[in-house]
Amino acid sequence: MDNLNKKDKAQLKELKSPMAVVDWAVNWFRKQSIFMLAYGTGCGAIEIPPTVTARYDAERFGVRGAATPRQADVIVLSGYLAVKTLKRVIRTYEQMQEPKYVIALGSCPINGGMYWDSYNTIKQLDRYLPVDVTVAGCMPRPEAVLEGFMALKDKIQRGEAEGARDYRDNIEKYKNNQKEIFGDKMLPGYTCDWYFSDGGSF
């Protein structure tokens, strides 16, 4: 249970300005506490329970489940996404609070996987949502999923896990891509923008 491991200490020594230390510390807290949204989108949902339960116990790394998108930090998209699911996933993702991360599991979100010729699944997830970490496998074993979480932690510590910012900045691009499959049955703009009258955060 060495939370501040050697790597962290070495990084801390290199920091010069106080602001950098604050940033570093904020990222450290973010990486040590990851609330995972329980949304089983595909086959990979079957390897999530072993990852979070007694055998592999992801809670050792501060990964725990969250019930609602409002409380969650990371959404794990476990496998293929049917068009109908993608719509809900986008909605869910937009309801999450920044900073928020996406982990994609398995072949299917990368290039369609074995469902590459299916008329109802999407082929490239990163066209529709900003993906932070992708884990290979069909399905990835719990060890690989844990490695995925560790890669995400590294990314957060480096301060590069800014998928949400990317999504906001390139909202046009993402929405156009989404429009390609949803047609005129698109979701309204960024969920927060229309859902809250007082403009979301302050």
Add this chain to the structure above:
Amino acid sequence: MAQDIITIFHGPQHPGITGNMSVELDLLGETIKRAETHVGYLHRGFEKMIERRTVLQAFTIVCRICVPEPDPNEENFARGVEELMGLEVPEKAKWLRTMVLEMARLQAQMLWFAGQGGSLGHYISPQWAVADRDLILDLFEELTGGRVYHMYITPGGVRRDLPEGFLGRLGHFLDYLESRLPEYDNMLLRNPVFLERARGVGIIDPATAREYGVVGPNLRACGFMNDIRKDEPYEMYGEVDFIVPTETSGDVYGRAMVRRAEIEQSISILRQIIRRMPAEKEIMAVLPKNHRKWEVPKGDTLVKTESARGEYSYYMVGDGTDKLRRVQVKGPSAVHAITLLEEMLVDSQLSDVAMIMNSLGTNPPEIER
């Protein structure tokens, strides 16, 4: 006072839903007045994909139809192709298939146990059951090379022979699991709070069960002794001794007890298989090397396999080419998760939705493929 009915969506993103589906509920207070199931979040069009693939290629994708328990699908597909092509399977392969099917049933029941406890907010049961299930997955990994998707039962036989000392390790695991079962009982199944909540909730009455064609443990909890393994024995189920446990209450508790008894039966079947596993080496029928030369003659058949949640039926049509004309799948959830669930949920409580769905063993991928 006007009655305020609010409509909520129980799923698809909801911790209390089994898999990726959603139930739209009209609530008056906490009482459900109308329920409607929405499925299709996992639709991939398997039937279309199988049309485009040769038999050997298609066998690797059928296991994906049901994620928690893939092997009955492989078994059904393989047996259907064998029936259509008139193949004879070596005896050892049949024993191995029976063994794999029982192991898969065991792990699926463990997964059900996890869900049943989790749906009641009892977090010990998922933790224990999933961890113990992992030990079965380790055995699967040794035997088939995969943890969840085994792709082991192929048309004509099985893909690999037993590894060295496998049966001994399986026996050890069974001993371990059997020693754990009383603890599972104490933890959940005899827990007074569980009894209080599970008795008299989610009742299926026998007439409805028959008419809807409810299958598996859900049917057996209504007092019917129907099990495809006994009624139309396949593979080696005619050779092994087991009983079909039944209950008469038809509620969540009855289904839990049936499933609990089935875990014991699976253990006993597996022990018999360990004793009687033949030593021969032949595990595959002779088939052409080129997968495009496996021609399926024109004709159709219906094959059935009993999975942990009930019977899987495959309607398979061959048309004289190397590809199947049509494979239509009916999973056990298809009968209860839509029409029956909608009727069952009316006048029950919001608190019970997760518990009822778990106890029915609702599993959306097998509804929508």
Add this chain to the structure above:
Amino acid sequence: MLFTIFNSLLAVLLTYSMGMLYYGFYRIGNARIHRRVGPPLWQNVIDNIKLFAKREAPGHGIMFHLGPVIMTAGTITSMLFVPFLKDSAWLQGFSSYGNLILLIYLMVVGPLGNALAVGVSGVPFGVMGVTRGLTRLIGLEVPFFLSVALLMSGSGTISISEIMMAQDSFSNWNMMAHPAAFIVSLFSFVGMMGASPFDVVGAPVEVYSGPQAEFGGKYLGFLAAQRVMFSMVKLILWVDLFLGGATNVFILMAKSFALFFFYFIVGAAFPRFKTEQAVDFMLKLPLIIGIGAVLVRFWSL
């Protein structure tokens, strides 16, 4: 005056760190029962700080923002009317100005404020969770009032400090002197702490996470901090009322941890009741014991 303010701040700090420590133990203990390693002890603190470090939090107008604030304020106010130690000037807050009856009212203020905020957010799950919470409160409060009434009539005072003072030796602890009141109050205690089988309010598999469903980011951070502090307030109140109080912080921690451990084992071993089952349960066994004890009390008067 300065001393009082300092004392109050100290109380907040103490309950926060005690709560985080206890709940850290709670998570590790649960993990051990689950046969796993579990998170580090300070994981709750990390979670809490992370929630405050979130860039975004959803809002639904002014009432929604006030919800967590009222809740936290309610907690802190109740805290200030609970004396932590006896025979000491430290950690007394304003307890000399208040009494048990005031405290019982104050303890309900926070949840009510939160209910308003949840109502504004318009999330059906949240509203449902609040409804469940208020229904459950009916079940919990009745046995609690009974035991408190027994206690007050037994000690002849409504001041917490005086009740605490009266318990000078082990045999004089209210837990020994009024065992029926203690047992009845334990039922409400487990319910008030939100442990299974009475945790139906925020059941994730039923109503997402109930009242908290719409709160994210810093609001959730407030609520999480509030929750652990409020739990500590309840623990300390029970220590004061039944376990003879504490003369220093270490005794306080030892006694409250014993109570906390009881809550922990009950919560770990049982699934949850439905709302009406919980109320039914509360209105059966605890109520019968409570009424019996009250009758015995009046008989002996």
Add this chain to the structure above:
Amino acid sequence: MTETIDNLLERIGRNFQITGQEVKKAGLAALHCSQEQLHGVLIYLKEVEKFDTLTMIGCADWIEDDYFELSYMAYSFTTFFTVMVKIRVSRDGSSVPTVEGIWRQARTFEREIHEMFGVDFPGNTRLKEFFLENWQGMPPMKRDFDTVQFVKDHYKLREEGREGACNVSVERKKRIDAKKLELKKEGE
């Protein structure tokens, strides 16, 4: 006398006009009838022969002969027989009255076939969108629905990094030709 599937088929044949029948395997028989006869046969099976449940409704697309073959599979829990009652309907704009009144779960099966093949089932109370959302165009399970073309039109497959794939036989021929040329040169 023990009940056999042949006796059963014979009894049905006596009461209805059956255009063809066969026993597929032990406990599984198929019989063909016209669309008008369908309900009669199914009601007879349920009420008289006690076929309690409908296992599924199969549908196969025989595009060469331009018909769908619908197979209603009735199952009896007493004899463990399955009887497939098969009818043929035309591939476009066909409609078959629902059997929801006989077995209630047929509602779901018909709903699926309606969506996947476009067969209409008048009388079915729940004939609405099922798996697909906002689907326009040809029902996907028809044989002439080209799913690869659909994928190319609607989704983008990842091409990056997958350039330069070669055809094995072409390359092998090239190499053999090159070898031959080399040998020839050497020979010269």
Add this chain to the structure above:
Amino acid sequence: MKIDIKGIWGALSSLKYLFQPPGTLRYPDVKKEAADGYRGFHDNDLSKCIGCGMCEDICMNLAIDMVKPKSEAYLNAKNGSGLIPRLDYGRCCWCSLCTDVCPVNSLKLTKNYVYVSEDMNRFIYTPGEEKLGKREKETVK
């Protein structure tokens, strides 16, 4: 009203694990070896590969492309077409049909299974010629 003492005691008996060591595999510190015959990532023994394209033919996911290697040195003398398989891990389902069908047993599945990348374009890999994920920000085990 009946109090189920036995049931309550039974439920509490599961708490005995509070004082027993946990059964967790502490993954990054303690690694559990995958079983023999585990279907992990591919490896291609280029000294055996004959470039027949059987693997490409049997793969229904079109995960395998036959490509020219970066240098002729990777080819052995028996390679008829001068091509070697390249895999797309955005398609592969590890069904092992390609290795079953390989006539010279050059294409094999190894026991390695951890590959994590931050870029979805980096899942294409030519076994034998390169190692999976030598680049930064990737985890391979």
